[in-house]
Each structure stands twice: as C-alpha cells, then as structure tokens.
Amino acid sequence: MSFKSAFLNELMERVEARNAGEKEFHQAVREVLESLEPVIEKHPEFVKNGVIESIVEPERIIKFRVPWVDDKGNVRVNRGFRIQFNSAIGPYKGGLRFHPSVYEGIIKFLGFEQIFKNSLTGLPIGGGKGGSDFDPKGKSDMEVMRFCQSFMTELSKYIGADTDVPAGDIGVGAREIGYMFGQYKRLRDEFTGVLTGKGIPYGGSLARKEATGYGLCYFTEEMLKDNGLSFDGKTVVVSGSGNVAIYAVEKATTLGAKVVAMSDSNGYVYDKNGIDLDCVKKIKEVERKRIKEYLVYHPEAEYHEGCSGIWTIKCDIALPCATQNEIDENSAKALVANGVKAVCEGANMPSTPEAISAFQSAGVLFGPAKAANAGGVATSALEMSQNSMRYSWTFEEVDAKLKDIMVNIYHNASSAASEYGMPGNLVAGANIAGFLKVANAMLAHGVV
Ligand code: NDP
Numbered sequence: 001m002s003f004k005s006a007f008l009n010e011l012m013e014r015v016e017a018r019n020a021g022e023k024e025f026h027q028a029v030r031e032v033l034e035s036l037e038p039v040i041e042k043h044p045e046f047v048k049n050g051v052i053e054s055i056v057e058p059e060r061i062i063k064f065r066v067p068w069v070d071d072k073g074n075v076r077v078n079r080g081f082r083i084q085f086n087s088a089i090g091p092y093k094g095g096l097r098f099h100p101s102v103y104e105g106i107i108k109f110l111g112f113e114q115i116f117k118n119s120l121t122g123l124p125i126g127g128g129k130g131g132s133d134f135d136p137k138g139k140s141d142m143e144v145m146r147f148c149q150s151f152m153t154e155l156s157k158y159i160g161a162d163t164d165v166p167a168g169d170i171g172v173g174a175r176e177i178g179y180m181f182g183q184y185k186r187l188r189d190e191f192t193g194v195l196t197g198k199g200i201p202y203g204g205s206l207a208r209k210e211a212t213g214y215g216l217c218y219f220t221e222e223m224l225k226d227n228g229l230s231f232d233g234k235t236v237v238v239s240g241s242g243n244v245a246i247y248a249v250e251k252a253t254t255l256g257a258k259v260v261a262m263s264d265s266n267g268y269v270y271d272k273n274g275i276d277l278d279c280v281k282k283i284k285e286v287e288r289k290r291i292k293e294y295l296v297y298h299p300e301a302e303y304h305e306g307c308s309g310i311w312t313i314k315c316d317i318a319l320p321c322a323t324q325n326e327i328d329e330n331s332a333k334a335l336v337a338n339g340v341k342a343v344c345e346g347a348n349m350p351s352t353p354e355a356i357s358a359f360q361s362a363g364v365l366f367g368p369a370k371a372a373n374a375g376g377v378a379t380s381a382l383e384m385s386q387n388s389m390r391y392s393w394t395f396e397e398v399d400a401k402l403k404d405i406m407v408n409i410y411h412n413a414s415s416a417a418s419e420y421g422m423p424g425n426l427v428a429g430a431n432i433a434g435f436l437k438v439a440n441a442m443l444a445h446g447v448v
Helices: 006-018 023-042 044-048 051-055 104-120 141-155 174-188 208-226 243-254 277-286 291-297 308-312 329-337 353-361 375-389 395-419 426-445
Strands: 060-069 075-086 092-098 126-132 164-167 235-238 258-263 267-270 302-305 317-319 342-344 365-367
Touching (some): 006 023, 023 044, 023 051, 023 104, 023 353, 023 426, 044 426, 051 426, 060 141, 075 164, 092 104, 092 375, 104 126, 104 426, 126 141, 126 164, 164 375, 208 243, 208 342, 208 375, 208 395, 235 243, 243 317, 267 291, 267 308, 277 291, 291 302, 329 353, 353 365, 365 426, 375 395, 395 426
Parallel strands (some): 092 126, 235 258, 235 317, 317 342, 342 365
Antiparallel strands (some): 060 075, 075 126, 267 302
16 A cells, blocks of 8 residues: 655655565554654654654664573574664663564564554653564573573663663563573672563562553553443453463453453463463463463363464454464454454554454454553553662552553543544554654754
C-alpha cells in the first residue's frame, strides 16, 4: 500500500532499502507512517526539520560477540544487540530479548515501537531494545548465568542509570536480570538502577512482575467501559504462558472474566471450566515445563499442538500475549466469526496489518500493543524513580499509579484519534499521541 504523501512514499522506500530484509521493522515503520499522514499535513515543520527521517533512524546500534562456556566445557558464541533508538525525552529504556529468532530487524522493530510506547506513559523515558539469539530453553542455571555474565561484560560499556536502562522481555525474567545485575555491579563497583525488573531484595519494584499483564487488563477495562462493556462474565482467550500472559489471566479473572485457554510455542490448552492459574504458574514459573503438562493436573482439559488454533476458540475478548505476528488474517477472521468483541495486544505487534484491518472493519474494539502493554515499561520507570529516591512504594501504591497511567493512555490515544479525524482508531491515536511528544522534544533540541 502506498501513502498519499510523496514524502512518506519516498521515506518508506528508503527505510526498506537501508534496512534490507528486516521485515518486522518495515511493518512497524509503515504502520506509524500511515498514522502520521494527517499529522504532517497539519505540522509541516516536522518534515521541514527532518524529524520524521530522524525518528526512523536509530541513534546508535551496538552489536557484539557473546562467547560463553557450556556445561560440557565447549565454547559457544552468540550475538548480542542493543539499539539505542531515541533519547529525546529520557534515557533509552526497553527490554532485552533472548530467543533464537532474534536478529537486528526484530530488535529494531521493538526499539522503534518502544519510542512511542514510552512517550505514551507520560514518563521521561526514551526508546531502546536489545537481546541475543541465545536460547535459554533447555540450558542449565549455570549455563544461563555464564551467558548473562558474558553478555553484560560487553553491554556494561554502553548502559547506565542515566543513559540506558534495560529490562526483561521474552526469555529474560528475574533470573536473567539477577545474573546481569550482579555482573554489572561486579564490573562497575556501583549499586545503581541500571536494570529494571530486579528482584525485590536488591532494588526491584513491587508490582513490576505483574505490571504488563495487569496494565493490559486496566487498559482493556477502560476501553470496554468507554463502549458500555466490562470484563464481568466474559470469556477470554490469552495466548502465551509467560510473564505477560500469566498476570493478564490473573487480573482478567479478578475482574470477573473466565479465561479458557493459554499456550506456549508448542501448543495450547483449552479448559472450559476456566484455566487453573496456580497450576500454570507451577508449570511455567517454578518447573519451567511445557503447557502440555496442564493435562497431568487437569485431564478433563484439552491440549492441541500448534499455536494458531487458539484463535478458533469462541471468546468475547482475545488478549494475544506471546509474540509478533501471532494473529494473521485467517485467525482474525475466525475470531470475528466467533463474535469477539475486543482484542487487546499484550505482546508486541502480535497482529499482522491484515488482521488489524479485519478487526477494525468488523467493528471489533482494538487496543494496539504500544498503548495496551505500556504498563510494564511504565512500572519500570517507577522502579527507576524508587531507585533514585532510595525508597520503595507499597504494592498498592505502585498498582494504583499503574492503573492511572493505563487509563490516561487509553484516553490520550482515543482523543488523538478523534482530533485527527479517526475516532475509535486507537492504532492511529496511540501512534500520533506518542509521536507528538517525542517530535516536539526533537524540534526543541535542534537538528543535529
Ligand atoms: P516470556 O518469555 O515470559 O513468555 C513468552 C511466551 O510466549 C511463552 O509462553 C512462549 O512460549 C511464547 N512464545 C514466545 N515466542 C513464541 C513464538 N515464536 N511462537 C509462539 N509462542 C511464543 O515473555 P513475556 O511474557 O515477557 O513477553 C511476551 C510478549 O509481551 C512479547 O511480545 C514481549 O515483547 C511483550 N512484552 C513484554 C513485556 C514485559 O514486561 N515482559 C512488556 C511489554 C511487552 P515458549 O515458552 O514455548 O517459548
């Protein structure tokens, strides 16, 4: 699809040529540029001053070798990345992903999205992302520790509490953050909030673990409320069974919904009686096993191999919380045919552009990731504040701030969509609201 604006067409072509083969990054940039068409008509100064061209170019890309030794004494070599995308409104902030699918295009798309998401939180954080093609699955604790230490040995040269503050993402949870924090402290001899998602005893924030999933539900609740609906009595499907998925299920259930399905990268479970979350936590958080194990405890539930089948389950609300492009056009059409009323994205970019069109043209309420999953990074920014103050808020205090932030994000995205002539289009609204703050800061800072 081409843009009405010749400038945007030319810029998109340049992005594709300069970042050849990085299809996830192209997808993320195209979506934002589409949303910006009405903005550049109203604000030609952003084009004139090169703000749009600058915002699609990372400030810095760091790429490095990560050698480590496995339990058999073999030297293994992975590749590490940190993309410091935009620091106009604060230090770079964004997670680290450890997954075999990681390459520069994945980190670039995630870093780019992070700019707008972080801006939407209303907190002073710029956009960044990092990770490695290392696969923690099947590795011993000692192997994970040695990998994390080697990764941080190099990364520590580029990050700091006031420059760049990484956190977790797929494959990086409390265990990995702990090993990396320990190595940073050892190398730099300083105890600072250089990472978020830390354990509570050494500077972590209460409610950070729950924040992305809870925040997703607070956002969804506000979107439903604005449209005369609620979670109460609704049937919900949640993909994934990691950090985001588990706490989305917890909050949706508290708000009166029944979650009937969850998944991992092998398959999904369907439990018509409602997912037993304690059982999932035991399998995933404690034992690090596959979701299939659920049937050992609940033989009456069903297990199906493959991920996309989860979207054929009849539900009122779908919360994709696994990975990018997990809902394609066919899955979206299956959800629509089964009467889904709302889809809110916990994962980053889980719906393809064709899936988003299918939801929007069927009148399904759609909450895009940038807005709906911003609760994790928002609470990471609250962790940074607490670290700077050498002080901790209670769980209830952090949770209340998180809820406020998510409600505000919903209304800011919704207002921006209306103001630019696309009422109800939260994809455009989130992109525009996130963009304006960063773009104005970039203008204020001067061109170079
Ligand atoms: P976790 O590693 O804790 O969990 C990821 C889950 O998604 C697992 O169940 C995993 O299954 C599944 N999954 C991963 N890759 C694939 C794949 N290729 N196909 C199918 N399933 C897959 O990660 P998080 O819960 O932290 O992250 C989930 C999503 O949420 C990601 O898109 C992430 O970027 C996004 N996100 C996370 C935030 C956070 O605070 N953690 C903040 C904002 C967004 P398996 O175990 O089999 O790999």
